[in-house]
Amino acid sequence: MSEAQWEWRIHSIIFVATFALAIDRMHYQNVEIELMIFTHHPEMAQTIMHNYTRGVTAWEGIGVYTNAATHVLVTVVAKDEVKAIKKDILSADPKAFIIAHENIQVTGGYIKHLI
Structure with missing residues (x-):
């Protein structure tokens, strides 16, 4: 050759x-990811909004098993932000419960942060 x-x-x-x-x-x-965050630290919503410029919807919930009050936060983020957001959440609340949904469709005010 x-x-x-x-x-x-x-x-x-x-x-x-x-x-x-x-x-x-x-x-x-x-790729957009929906995060549902169950935490006892409602200030996590401000952390997400400030550090990642993402909107957050919040409501009060009750854990049926424990009967304890909890804060439920929902946000949509880019897939490459998930690891950092989880790290921030778990450093403030190691007992936070986080559910990540992939394969979602977003209509409305979601802004992509492209590098």
């Missing part, structure tokens, strides 16, 4: 890898 053929193959591999990473990154940012 000639040197030109090897060079062509290496350039092709680099192009395909770079293209795949770019497409994957763009797609990852376009």
